[in-house]
Amino acid sequence: MGVYSTVIAYSYLRLSSKKQMAGYGRERQLENTVKAAQKHGWVLSEKTFEDLGVSGWKGQNVSEGAFSEFLSLVDSGSLQTPCVLICENPDRISRQGVNKSVEIMLTLLRKGVQVYTVSDDRLYSGSSEYALFDLMTWGISAQRGAEESEVKSQRIKDARKRKQLAARTTGIKVTSQCPVWMEYDKASDQFNVLEEKASIVKEIFSLYTQGYGSIQITHKLVASATPPLGRSAKWTPQKVNYILRQQSVIGLFQPMRKSGTTYLPEGEPISDYYPAIIDQQTWEKAEIIKAKSGALRGRKAINHRNIFKGLLKCVCGRAYTLKGGNEDSVRCGSYGTTCKEPTWVYTKLEHNLLLVLNGLDWTALTGTGEHVEQLEAIRHDIEVTKLKLAKADKGVSNLAETIKEMGLDDMLRSSLNEAREQRERLKGQIEKLRQKETLLAAQASNEGNWKRLHQVRNMLDNEEGRHKVNGYLRSLISDITLKTGATPWLTTPHPELPYREHDTRSKGSMVITLNSGVEIEAQVSKDQKTVYWNNGESRSVFVFGNSK
Known part of the structure; x- marks a missing residue:
C-alpha cells in the first residue's frame, strides 16, 4: 500500500462477547497490530486501548469505552498527532451502520488520526488520491458489519424465544442457574431443593407474614447462628429483602434481556420452572404487606x-x-x-x-358468617389484582423504554399492545371486584360477635x-x-x-x-x-x- 512516514501508532482492540474473550481473539488482534507496526515502520505505543466485552453495534465503545478515552486524550493533547490508530477492520470501531461509522472516521481524520485496518492492509488518511474510494470502502465495510450484527442479534433473539417457548411448553431448562436453595442436576435436567437452605427461606417468609420486618428477621437469624445463604458472609436486612422479592420461591422464572447496561424482563414469568418452596397464599400475603408498607423496611x-x-x-x-x-x-x-x-x-x-x-x-x-369470609376473599383478590396491575404498568414502561432505545418493530408493537390490553383487563377486574365488595359489605350479617x-x-x-x-x-x-x-x-x-x-x-x-x-x-x-x-x-x- 506504499511507504508511510514514521509516526506513533496506537492499537485498538475490541471483543464484544465473553466467548470471544475466552478464545484467541485478543491475542490475534494484538499480534496483527505488532506485525502491522513493524511492517510499516511505525513506533507502536505501549499504551493499548481495549474494549473487551463491549458492543460496537450500539456504540457503547464510542460513548463510554476505551475508544471514547482515546478520543478524549487526542482532544486534550495528551496524545500527539498526527498518529495512527491500528485496528483489525472498520467494524472493530463501529457497527452502527454507514452514517454513524463514516462520521466517526471523518472525526478521527479531522483530529489528525489516521486509521489502519489490518484485514485489508489499508491506511485511511483522507489526503490520498484514493480518499473517495477509501470513504466508500469504509462505508461498505461498516454497512456489512451492521447487517451482520443485526442478523446475529435476530438469531440470538429467535434462539432465545425458542428456548423460552420450549421452557413454557415442555419444561426444559434454559439455564442451569438457580437460587441458592436449589441445585441443578444435568442428568435429569431438573432442579433439586436443598432442604436445609430452603427451610431458612421458609422461616424468613413465616416471620415476615407474622409482622416481623427485615431488621428484626436479621437479628433473629444472627442470634440463632443461622448460616447465611449465598456468597454473603453474614445476614443483613438487604439480604433478607432480596429473598423476600424472589419469585423463584413460588416456582417462577423471569427471562431477562440486556438493554444497554441494564436488564429488563422479557415476556411473562415462566410458571413451575423451579420447585416451589412457598405456597401461593403465603407469597400473596407477603406481597400485600410489602405493597401496604411501601419499601421493605425493618421494624426497629x-x-x-x-x-x-x-x-x-x-x-x-x-x-x-x-x-x-x-x-x-x-x-x-x-x-x-x-x-x-x-x-x-x-x-x-x-x-x-x-x-x-x-x-x-x-x-x-364488619359483619360475620359466610358473608364475612366472602368479603375477606374478595378483598384479598383485590389486593392481589392491584399487585398484578402494578407489574403490568411496569411492563408497559419497560417496553416504552425499549422502543425508545431500539425503535418500534412489529414484535415490540405487538408486545406493547398486549401489555396495554392486559393492563386494561386488570383495571376492569378490579372494578368488578370493588362492586362485589360493596354488595357483600351491605349483605354482611349482623348476628353474633365476630371478633373481640x-x-x-x-x-x-x-x-x-x-x-x-x-x-x-x-x-x-x-x-x-x-x-x-x-x-x-x-x-x-x-x-x-x-x-x-x-x-x-x-x-x-x-x-x-x-x-x-x-x-x-x-x-x-x-x-x-x-x-x-x-x-x-x-x-x-x-x-x-x-x-x-
Missing part, C-alpha cells in the same frame, strides 16, 4: 414495644415513631420542624386504643405475642390518626357519666380508620379521664389519660 422497635407500628400517623400526614426515655412516647416524624403536635404517652395510648377497639361492635362494622379484642391483652407480655397483635391489628385497621387541641365534641357524653363544665371541649382525638373504610373518632376529655367515641351511636367509658 426494641422488643416490638409499639403494637400499632405502621398504623399511627399525625394529622399532618407523617407517621408517629416510638421514642424511648423514662416513659415511652410516640411523636410525629416532623416534630420540631414543620409539625408542632405534642407527643403521646405510649403506655396510656396503647391501653386506651385497645379499650376503644374492644368496645366496638365488630359485627355491625379482649383476648389480645393475654398476648402483650412477650415479643412474639406483640408481633402477632400488630399483624392482627393491621389486618383490621388502615391507620390511626392522632391529633390534639381543644375541639368541639362530636358525640354527646353519656348522661350517667360525670359531666363537668370544663368537659364541654375535648383534649384531642384518635381517628381509627378500618380497612373496610369505616371511621371511628374517639375523643379524650380535657381532664384526660374520659374518652367518647361513636360507632353508630354515642358510647362512652372511663379510661386513663392519653396525651401529655
Whole structure:
C-alpha cells in the first residue's frame, strides 16, 4: 500500500462477547497490530486501548469505552498527532451502520488520526488520491458489519424465544442457574431443593407474614447462628429483602434481556420452572404487606414495644415513631420542624386504643358468617389484582423504554399492545371486584360477635405475642390518626357519666380508620379521664389519660 512516514501508532482492540474473550481473539488482534507496526515502520505505543466485552453495534465503545478515552486524550493533547490508530477492520470501531461509522472516521481524520485496518492492509488518511474510494470502502465495510450484527442479534433473539417457548411448553431448562436453595442436576435436567437452605427461606417468609420486618428477621437469624445463604458472609436486612422479592420461591422464572447496561424482563414469568418452596397464599400475603408498607423496611422497635407500628400517623400526614426515655412516647416524624403536635404517652395510648377497639361492635362494622369470609376473599383478590396491575404498568414502561432505545418493530408493537390490553383487563377486574365488595359489605350479617379484642391483652407480655397483635391489628385497621387541641365534641357524653363544665371541649382525638373504610373518632376529655367515641351511636367509658 506504499511507504508511510514514521509516526506513533496506537492499537485498538475490541471483543464484544465473553466467548470471544475466552478464545484467541485478543491475542490475534494484538499480534496483527505488532506485525502491522513493524511492517510499516511505525513506533507502536505501549499504551493499548481495549474494549473487551463491549458492543460496537450500539456504540457503547464510542460513548463510554476505551475508544471514547482515546478520543478524549487526542482532544486534550495528551496524545500527539498526527498518529495512527491500528485496528483489525472498520467494524472493530463501529457497527452502527454507514452514517454513524463514516462520521466517526471523518472525526478521527479531522483530529489528525489516521486509521489502519489490518484485514485489508489499508491506511485511511483522507489526503490520498484514493480518499473517495477509501470513504466508500469504509462505508461498505461498516454497512456489512451492521447487517451482520443485526442478523446475529435476530438469531440470538429467535434462539432465545425458542428456548423460552420450549421452557413454557415442555419444561426444559434454559439455564442451569438457580437460587441458592436449589441445585441443578444435568442428568435429569431438573432442579433439586436443598432442604436445609430452603427451610431458612421458609422461616424468613413465616416471620415476615407474622409482622416481623427485615431488621428484626436479621437479628433473629444472627442470634440463632443461622448460616447465611449465598456468597454473603453474614445476614443483613438487604439480604433478607432480596429473598423476600424472589419469585423463584413460588416456582417462577423471569427471562431477562440486556438493554444497554441494564436488564429488563422479557415476556411473562415462566410458571413451575423451579420447585416451589412457598405456597401461593403465603407469597400473596407477603406481597400485600410489602405493597401496604411501601419499601421493605425493618421494624426497629426494641422488643416490638409499639403494637400499632405502621398504623399511627399525625394529622399532618407523617407517621408517629416510638421514642424511648423514662416513659415511652410516640411523636410525629416532623416534630420540631414543620409539625408542632405534642407527643403521646405510649403506655396510656396503647391501653386506651385497645379499650376503644374492644368496645366496638365488630359485627355491625364488619359483619360475620359466610358473608364475612366472602368479603375477606374478595378483598384479598383485590389486593392481589392491584399487585398484578402494578407489574403490568411496569411492563408497559419497560417496553416504552425499549422502543425508545431500539425503535418500534412489529414484535415490540405487538408486545406493547398486549401489555396495554392486559393492563386494561386488570383495571376492569378490579372494578368488578370493588362492586362485589360493596354488595357483600351491605349483605354482611349482623348476628353474633365476630371478633373481640379482649383476648389480645393475654398476648402483650412477650415479643412474639406483640408481633402477632400488630399483624392482627393491621389486618383490621388502615391507620390511626392522632391529633390534639381543644375541639368541639362530636358525640354527646353519656348522661350517667360525670359531666363537668370544663368537659364541654375535648383534649384531642384518635381517628381509627378500618380497612373496610369505616371511621371511628374517639375523643379524650380535657381532664384526660374520659374518652367518647361513636360507632353508630354515642358510647362512652372511663379510661386513663392519653396525651401529655
